Amino acid sequence: MEAAGESLRDTELRLGLPGTDAPEKPASTVTRGGKRALPEDDEEGYAKSNKSSSSSEEEQGEGDLCGHEPPAAKAQVVGWPPIRSYRKNSLHARKVEGEAAGLYVKVSMDGAPYLRKIDLKGYKGYKELREALDDMFKCFSLGEFPRKEGCSGSEYAITYEDKDGDLMLVGDVPWEMFISSCRRLRIMNGSEARGLGSRH
């Protein structure tokens, strides 16, 4: 690590001119959400970040609220990388939309002629959600909604598409995590769903 340390020092940001021995800033590596801190993370200008205005917090804030993809320590230089806020916001817009009032997702049910839309923020947890869905689609359903995840014997399973586009069973993750990653809901036929449920 010694050699790496030397080259790190050359590229480290400081207030003084390179070559002068400015006092080393404490390298408080911030790791959130379990992402491994790379050696380069140390070299960022924490001196700069101490002077950072609220705007850098704002840029980071979106990552914080979401909790899943935390910005690495690298991100703490104000206004760097030089990208317009408009563009930054667009790329993160999906997350931001989730934070704003109302988190509407489409709900489809296999065989039903039309879809519905619900506000995930309007429910406190999975139980309330299932009850609401039960209520909404009971005119189409021929059986009861499952009370537990994917238990066989029920007609339907509630699944959702997450932000990566994968089809997931509702109920596995904590509620907060669910509503931040759920993009749409799909009420599946029990026969199709059995494949998901039988993994347990």
Next chain:
Amino acid sequence: MTYFPDEVVEHIFDFLVSHRDRNAVSTVCKAWYQVERLSRRSVFVGNCYSVLPERVMTRFPGMKCLIVKGKPHFADFNLVPHDWGGFALPWIEAAAHGCPGLEELRLKRMVVSDESLELLARSFPDLKALVLISCEGFSTDGLAAIATHCRSLRELDLQENEVEDYGRQWLSCFPDSCTTLVSLNFSCLKGEVNAGALERLVARCPSLRGLKLNRAVSVESLTRILDRAPQLVELGTGSLTVDHHSEAYRRMINTFHKCKLLRNLSGFWDVDPRCLQSVYPVCPNLTVLNLSYAPSIQGADQVKLIRHCFKLQKLWVLDCIGDKGLAVVASTCKQLQELRVFPSDIYGTGTAAVTEEGLVAVSSGCSKMNSLLYFCHQMTNAALITVAKNCPRFIRFRLCILDPGKPDPITNQPLDEGFGAIVQSCKDLRRLSLSGLLTDKVFLYIGEYAARLEMLSIAFAGDSDKGMIYVLNGCKNLRKLEIRDSPFGDAALLENVGKYETMRSLWMSSCDVTLGGCKALAAKMPRLNVEVINEGDESDEMEENPSDAHKVEKMYVYRTLAGPRNEAPDFVWTL
């Protein structure tokens, strides 16, 4: 020449297209000044505080098109406080009084209130074009005023503005009698627009050539719009979320087939990659493609799309295209002139999306390249030297290595030689942005070779005052210099004070310039505004008795005929 009657001189001036040429002829003699000013139709004000609006209106009473820029460029990156200034209202008020024939207004980086849009709309019912780029301060209410009153509007172009959304009715405010729209861009609006109103508007504007929708417009609506306007040349799609098995998707493909004139494609919000095939029929004709707002499209899908685009001249993508994807660009897009590669993972911890390899590939395949914006994780001197050799026609070269101060990873050297090669080879270079580890040497090269350079952006670079001095003494066409986090101090600032009157502006933040240095500059050069921007909190010493030795956090210097601003906020001190 003074023997010619004014009409002849005026007719000769008609052939002068650029602002700079017209400015030049106006300084020849009083007669020419008069002829020129009365016949000037388009006026460009690069810094809204360099001259009073009234003065502009008085000088150019026949003005038809006014272009004004407000905040300094670094405002794009949150380096300029929110309420620093750049207000559009004084300009609109002055135009309302002094230039009733105004037909076009183009503003960039300015604060535009609803009040000013309303005044604009009422004062200029015959307004033909309104273009707002990177502006803020207005809402859909202001847009409603424009739509309501400007009955012969041809162009409404909103690019990357921060707009408050108060409802979807502004579009419905275009009266039925409005049939003149040629270009409409509302892609930056966040909220929904009335789909029916939009479709009816499109249907009654047969001259419509450009339409850029926002994210809220659905595929179904897009399909109906394209059915009515197959003559579109520029299209920004809305949200392209559609089930690729559905009827809606099939209809969309059919509609795209009919758009034979489409040359410019953007948008692609929320697109399902499986739906990209619908666009393939128009790709062979495209000259401009912007995929930079579509993080959902993986590299492989981007590549599949680009393989069809062999006439492309301008391409904006995200770095998930990868070096391999750029190699495909190099082999497919032989007409490419402008490439922008944006980072998709801004806070990423290191899956290197594009590196020097991608850039080298594009440079060897696309010799016509003249404009580049490239965000990457690393760059080498060897690569830059190769790029310089392959593409000597660069006019704009902006390289951003995401890690500030990062050296050449192979040799561990600064990137002085690489950038030096660029400025030496590209004799027409007008704009340059530097990044990576750089010493004073790169500035020596820039001062020596970059004769046509007009704008230079420096960040985390240089060793000493010498660096900045090389640039100020060398680049005779320099107009804008912006520097952040670099060790340039008072000696550099004061070395060539006359230079600043030949430039539009100088920005320095987080450098070594002191309050005393700024005061000295202000004292020597009364026709410059030397603004010191202090956003410090209460504990900041600046509030009490600031010593001259105190380093200035942010400084903005610009030449002006208008004197110090009288509406500058408290935290801006004009020395």
